[in-house]
Amino acid sequence: QIQLVQSGPELKKPGESVKISCKASGYTFTNYGMYWVKQAPGQGLQYMGWINTETGKPTYADDFKGRFVFFLETSASTAYLQINNLKNEDMATYFCARRSRMGIANWGQGVMVTVSS
Amino acid sequence: DVVLTQSPATLSVTPGERISLSCRASESVDTYLHWYQQKPNESPRLLIKYASQSISGIPSRFSGSGSGTDFTLSINGVELEDLSIYYCQQGNSLPTFGAGTKLELK
Numbered sequence: 001q002i003q004l005v006q007s008g009p010e011l012k013k014p015g016e017s018v019k020i021s022c023k024a025s026g027y028t029f030t031n032y033g034m035y036w037v038k039q040a041p042g043q044g045l046q047y048m049g050w051i052n053t054e055t056g057k058p059t060y061a062d063d064f065k066g067r068f069v070f071f072l073e074t075s076a077s078t079a080y081l082q083i084n085n086l087k088n089e090d091m092a093t094y095f096c097a098r099r100s101r102m103g104i105a106n107w108g109q110g111v112m113v114t115v116s117s
Numbered sequence: 118d119v120v121l122t123q124s125p126a127t128l129s130v131t132p133g134e135r136i137s138l139s140c141r142a143s144e145s146v147d148t149y150l151h152w153y154q155q156k157p158n159e160s161p162r163l164l165i166k167y168a169s170q171s172i173s174g175i176p177s178r179f180s181g182s183g184s185g186t187d188f189t190l191s192i193n194g195v196e197l198e199d200l201s202i203y204y205c206q207q208g209n210s211l212p213t214f215g216a217g218t219k220l221e222l223k
Contacts, residue, residue, distance in 0.1 A: 035212070045153075045161065045204055045214040061211065062118075095160060101208045103151035103166035110160055 002026035004096055004108035011114045012086050020111045022079045022096030029077035030054045033099035036070060036081050039110070040092040050099050051079060083113070091115045119143055119207050121215035129223040130195045138218045140188040140205035149209035152181055152190045155217075156201045164203075165190060195220070 007021040022034065036048040049060040051070040058070035069082040083090055091114055098106040120143040130136055140150065148168040153161035163172055165181035168188055178193045192199055200222060205215040 044202075044217045045155075045206075047212045047214065101149065103163045103172075103208070104153075104161070104206070105163045105172070107160035 006108040006111045009112045017084045020081045024077045034079040035097040037095040038092045123215035127219045138190045142186045145185045146207040146209035151206045153204045154201045
């Protein structure tokens with residue numbers, strides 16, 4: 001079965017960087033892009049962008065241009081989200097999800113990132 | 118970007134009743150509109166795709182309708198396990214989500 005397994009929770013200080021992984025299994029990794037979605041505490045879902053898993057090309061939503069980086073380790077069927085220069089407003093749960101126009105049927109379990117000095 | 122407006126923000130329900138949730142798009146998304154359920158500390162779960170198409174494993178009391186800019190998610194006979202937050206999402210252009218409707222017990 002299709003699974004997206006994300007890394008564990010993170011506690012970071014403002015200004016630090018964090019790298020979140022999303023390991024895919026149960027399908028051909030390069031056949032489907034990967035979305036990233038942010039959910040701040042008590043808030044809704046916010047689309048961050050996606051990465052083309054065939055070419056490695058990332059596309060960022062406007063609010064996530066600059067400090068956010070999507071990249072791949074294709075040999076390991078793993079997508080990564082790195083957030084640089086962390087700010088308080090980055091405190092959230094981050095989901096990876098398999099890209100599909102037919103609705104997002106496959107989600108990772110989410111990674112909670114806490115930013116605190 | 119396409120803005121999705123969901124209403125109401127919160128809906129108080131009684132088990133067994135039929136309810137409808139609304140999602141309105143700022144421009145036409147054809148039928149590229151999907152519905153999700155999210156429970157606390159869980160990932161979203163796809164309920165309905167392409168506005169009205171059912172998803173395997175989802176109870177038949179969930180149904181969707183609409184096209185263009187106006188969409189509805191209906192639950193025919195709400196159950197306690199349905200108390201969650203419901204999001205719509207459009208996939209016609211850069212994906213966007215609505216702000217959600219929270220179902221709570223009356």
